Amino acid sequence: MATVEISNLKKSYGAVAVMHGVDVPIKDGEFVILVGPSGCGKSTLLRMIAGLESVTSGEISIDGRRVNELEPKDRDIAMVFQNYALYPQMTVAQNMGFALELAGRPKAEIKAEVDKAAEILSLTQLLDRKPAQLSGGQRQRVAMGRAIVRHPKVFLFDEPLSNLDAKLRVKMRAEIKALHQRLKSTIVYVTHDQIEAMTMADKIVVMNGGRVEQIGSPLELYDHPNNLFVATFMGSPAMNILPAKVTETGISVAGLTLLPGNPDAPVGTEISYGIRPDDIVIGGEGAVPVEVQVVEPTGAETHITGLLAGIEITIVSKERLSVRPGEILMVGLASTRSHVFEKASGRRIPTEPNF
């Protein structure tokens, strides 16, 4: 168990800079998820922590010790890979005990550690199998077992659930979370799936284009996104972003409706108004017309995609709406949980809703 401190970390391949000064503090025992679209640098960052990629400048320290120059094996970390990376010629038990064997630990101790980890991950029945004889979920558990037996200071997970089917992914998500609660270990976990991030993390680091966009707890990011990128990346379906303007009395959205609000920007400023699909209400006072295009009933809720003055908008309703494509649906866009952003920079504008 340990802290991880990443400060002003930069990475370039030749003249191409891919990471532009990243700072991430990670507390002891924290479950931190790096999330972002592909190419955002999250995997590179994880691989730099692991020591599989060199550091161009900046510092990574684990448990207060600078590790920039250390070999992966000397960093006291363990890593779980997306494609499991199990040794095909070894049994499950040999795979799990391999690191300890390389470290020259006595056989009895290795066996005890492997048995203990197998117990935790319910792999005891499979210890004599070869990886080829296991299912995807079982292989992923073996990969985790291989990490557990080492009692590393930090666990690194690189998109570990991406190769599993949807149902198994939900199950493994719960298993990894339970494992974290049991081991109380520091975990750095990379995923492109914001739902994975929301459901598992203590702390989420949203990355984009080699920069950190925002760091915070899942609900902090969901409720108070710092900018348009975080606002639209976290949450599914994504937050609606509508063109708006600051007026003397409030916010004019899409030229259709005047919402109360007092953004910290001069009157006349063009802004973006963000509202989550489930914060939009059906009907009510000051409702605006949406031309329905697609209706998707999921059972628990209804997703509607439509056009508001030519702009695409998504609405999620708990009710079973019986609207059909082509019909007009009246919706209210006022919400205490809406956000306004600067149009050019995408930065959040502090606002006091006057409701």
Add this chain to the structure above:
Amino acid sequence: MSKTRPSLRPSLQGYVLLGPALIVYLLFAVYPMIDVIRMSFSSWNGLSPQAKFVGIANYRAILTQDPVFWGALWNTLIWTSAAVIIPNLIAFGVALALNQNIPGRSGLRIVFYLPVIIASIAVATIWKWMYDPFFGLFNGLLTSWGLTGLIMDWLGDKTVALWSVFVAHVWQSVGFSMVLFLAGLQSVSTTLIEAARIDGAGRWGVFRYVTLPALVPTITVVFVLSLINSLKAFDIVYGMTGGGPAQSTQMLAMWAYTQSMQLGVFGRGAAVSVVLLLITLIVVIPYMRWMFKREDMGR
């Protein structure tokens, strides 16, 4: 508008497509193989219209009376054991080196592969010139370095002739195994190497626990291919020494050829061929069984 025509059943379609290749194979591989067995039990000079059945007389002759047969068998065995190990070890080393990210490696790959595409008889000619005792490259170099004591008649001295030919064979065959090893090395998972590095494996550990296990199928293929290739060694020996001096480079395949085509005793030549065939089958059958077993086991 074209109508959909009823197409052939898949199994029939398969046989139709296999047909031409099958005919050629039966005619030029299977039939001669069976016929050589028939011929090994008969006496025929290659000209007379009738061959005479002689039972096992040909085999008795080559095994008990032929002074060259045992030497040729011995040479074939030595040649084969050396050819299975030495060029492949060199090829493996070269492949490991060329798998590193070094400048100019694609050019170097071509250089090492080049000898493979040269006809064996041309290779034989090149090396025969280089080995020439008076005008050849090797003795020339030794002279200019002042090592005149090492000068030899490379192909004319029966103590070194076989090994001189073997060196040419090594030069020619390294490239082929190297390409197979390189292909095998490309298939080694980089994530697995990374996982091993995190697990604490050094260079040797990664090689021992990741690279080598991943190369087992390649190593087996290379081993068997070079085994078969060296058992039938013929053209390079034929081109460089013709089996001499004093039969010191005689091989089974060449002895079969010499008996039949030059001495006109087809029955004995066939018997030598059958012996070679048996040796080859002893080697190949376990390999084929192993291959099929692996395929069944594969996912």
